[in-house]
Amino acid sequence: MTLPQTDRTKLKRLPKRGHFDRETVYAILDEGFICHVGFAPEGQPFVIPTGYARVDDKLYIHGSQASRMLKTLSGGVDACVTVTIIDGLVLARSAFHHSMNYRSVVIFGRATLVDDREEKIAALVALSEHIIRGRWADVREPTEQEMRATTVLSMPIVEASAKIRTGPPLDDEEDYALPMWAGVIPLKLEAGEPINDPRLPEGIGIPEYARRYKR
Numbered sequence: 001m002t003l004p005q006t007d008r009t010k011l012k013r014l015p016k017r018g019h020f021d022r023e024t025v026y027a028i029l030d031e032g033f034i035c036h037v038g039f040a041p042e043g044q045p046f047v048i049p050t051g052y053a054r055v056d057d058k059l060y061i062h063g064s065q066a067s068r069m070l071k072t073l074s075g076g077v078d079a080c081v082t083v084t085i086i087d088g089l090v091l092a093r094s095a096f097h098h099s100m101n102y103r104s105v106v107i108f109g110r111a112t113l114v115d116d117r118e119e120k121i122a123a124l125v126a127l128s129e130h131i132i133r134g135r136w137a138d139v140r141e142p143t144e145q146e147m148r149a150t151t152v153l154s155m156p157i158v159e160a161s162a163k164i165r166t167g168p169p170l171d172d173e174e175d176y177a178l179p180m181w182a183g184v185i186p187l188k189l190e191a192g193e194p195i196n197d198p199r200l201p202e203g204i205g206i207p208e209y210a211r212r213y214k215r
Contacts (some may be wrong), residue, residue, distance in 0.1 A: 009161040019162040031082040053130035060123040092169035111153040134209040
């Protein structure tokens, strides 16, 4: 259950914050919403934000069949996928030591096109359930035309690492006596009250998975 450390995943700065166990890596991926996909076709770098979902040891991303990113990645180019969750603002006594508490994952690899229909449907279900559990069972499933217009890619989670910062500010020893406040401002993502679609017919109530949503 431990991911191998490679030249690309080995942490060179603050290696004590590094984690290579799959449990930690998967927990961060399962909580996040958006990943950033980096790739450099013909030397031109791009970093594109997109939704994703994890199923076992694979990461799935999807989008329009016309997507330049998905077309490029399906060609087998190297990619770097990152996910970051911010847990707090760390206010130190010196400007230099201000920081953030965070959990992040970096994955290196090559994506492949998912052309098996059953795996593609399973990936789309996973993408929906990753956002909000229970929703897929309530909606109209994709038509054949919509399936053809949608590209799904799979990336194995083999070369990956997590990096985590927690705790208070780490000031220089002589700065701890300075007369200013220091500490952490916790941050978290919270769901608000669901808002009905203006065209929602009367008599349709808010489902429990939306009313009680939390990450």
